[in-house]
Amino acid sequence: MNDCIFCAIVAGTAPASVVLDEPDVLAFMDIRPFTSGHLLVVPKRHASGLAQLDPDDGAAVFAAGQRIATALRASSLPIDGVNLFLADGVAAGQEVFHVHLHVVPRTGGDGFGVRARPQSPNRTVLEGTADAIRSALTVPEG
Template sequence: MNCIFCDIVSGRSDASVVHEDDDVMAFMDIRPWTSGHLLVVPKRHASGLADLDPGDGAAVFAVGQRIATALRHGPMRAQGVNLFLADGIAAGQEVFHVHLHVVPRTAGDGFGLRGMPKSPSRVALDQTAGVIRSSLT
């Protein structure tokens, strides 16, 4: 398995580490969307959300939330923060080790979601909700 984040977690590759504990590591993204953009990863490998231990997922999000708070209220003074996690190629996942992007935002920084939201009917929303609900395990 060739996993760059596994190499970072194990210490085989360099990273600018922001946080590390027994379960999670957070480090600067080497291709940042904005200044201060970082990644939070579980130390145990999971290629996608279906493979992610729920406890590891909770730990990743808790660290992401803590870092987002520091970005907003610390010296970086971000005006906002986006949390982004891509699961699968169609969602834009490029590195197949679960990772949460923590992206500090300021007005006019040039980053943002560019999709056009749709306005489905309540019937369509209810039908889709039913399909998803029936798939939950």
């Protein structure tokens, strides 16, 4: 955790253009934005991935992301839409191993987007996949 840049930003020992600072979350401008206004929302408690993320922290991150997306649309920035993006793991594109939600303002033709080609599996394949996921789910304690 010593080399976690987001931990340093949360601790106030690394520079950041902070947009929102709340007890459990911090939101700041991305230094490598996909579009103008692209920012990150991070939980203040370190979690390297979703499996380590406290559910309450996850809820706080998403709620802040939703509020920021609404604020972006109400701002003077040119915005036609907003993407929320969270990568979990190297294969998903995660580069900084502190959970973070990208809030990406969008305009038509901005060049940002998912470039994958959707598949069309049959219902048997979908049911088999759903069954594998259902069998791995655990009931949350509560």
